[in-house]
Amino acid sequence: MATLSAASTNSARHYNPPIPISSPRWTRPGTIVMGKWCSYSLSSLRKRRRRTLIYAVNEDAEKSFKKTVEVDRLIDMMRDADAKELQKLVVENVLAFNEGFWIRLAARTDTCKSDDDKKDYEELALSVMNIIDRLVHKTNEKIESATDVLKEIIKPVMSDIEEVSWPPKDIKSVALMEKEVKQREREGQLDEGFLSEVNAQLRQAKEDGDKPGLEAMLQKVLQLYASKVLSKRTYAYKGGEVLKTEEFLETIIKAPEEEWNKLLIDGLTIGKGDISPEEFYAVVKKRIERTLIRTEGGSYEQRVLTEYLKGIQSRSEEIVQAIQGPPQ
Secondary structure, eight states, X not given: OHHHHHHHHHHHHTOOXXXXXXXXXXXXXXXXXXXXXXXXXXXXXXXXXXXXXXXXXXXXHXXXXXXXXXXXXXXXXXXXXXXXXXXXXXXXXXXXXXXXXXXXXXXXXXXXXXXXXXXXXXXXXXXXXXXXXXXXXXXXXXXXXXXXXXXXXXXXXXXXXXXXXXXXXXXHHHHHHHHHHHHHHHXXXXXXHHHHHHXXXXXXXXXXXXXXXXXXXXXXXXXXXXXXXXTTSOOSEETTEEOHHHHHHHHHHHSOGGGHHHHHHHHBTTTTOSBOHHHHHHHHHHHXXXXXXXXXXXXXXXXXXXXXXXXXXXXXXXXXHHHHOSXX
């Protein structure tokens, strides 16, 4: 019995019970080996983390996409807007013009397929920046009305007497008028409201019939406006080549109306130039068509710009007829 008891005791000392799968297993003091349950837990944890990361990435991508769609919608609305509507859109969405907006606008500009579209985006960017600049600098100032803007433009040629003399005695005053027109146009103030005001004043002067100086001065304001706006876009270069007839037209567009006769005689084949009247008529017609496409139908802007171009065409036809005689 003693022997059996000793054997049992000795056997118990060397007995190693089976290790359950769900329990940690000791290999040596201070070391633990994880069981299968822990492997499953780590795998599950990694999957959950991966799903969380994928979800976060997808969520960020979705937010970015939605933001891009919103910016594109705003850009499209501004492209289709006239000057007055554009100003309203900028004011209503002033907080949207952050770094992301300008990056997106630049990206759309770079991917344009035509020079015309690229120029549109560049002009849009400039217009938006000018409007924002005005908002910043005029926050505490009175916004000028169309009448106020017109008064500031014609101030250099106005005198204390009521009757307006044209052309003005001081030739520098016209240059000051032109400078003011350029500045106001750059600030986006020569909008439909302004053109409507000038046309209303001009119509009244014509109806009165006794203010030829005022009538001529207002016509000059519209000419300066048209010259400035039409000169912002050039069609004289294509594929690295200079299109001489287009370049010649743009020279006349930029020039004062008083210089048209000399420029036409020097540039056309009827005088000293190498451009035929037919070629010139064709580019003027094409420029009118482009203007009709790029401006709002029935707007004062469209009317003023096309009348300016038609004035150039009429002047060229008159000069050709005067030199060559009436067509046989």
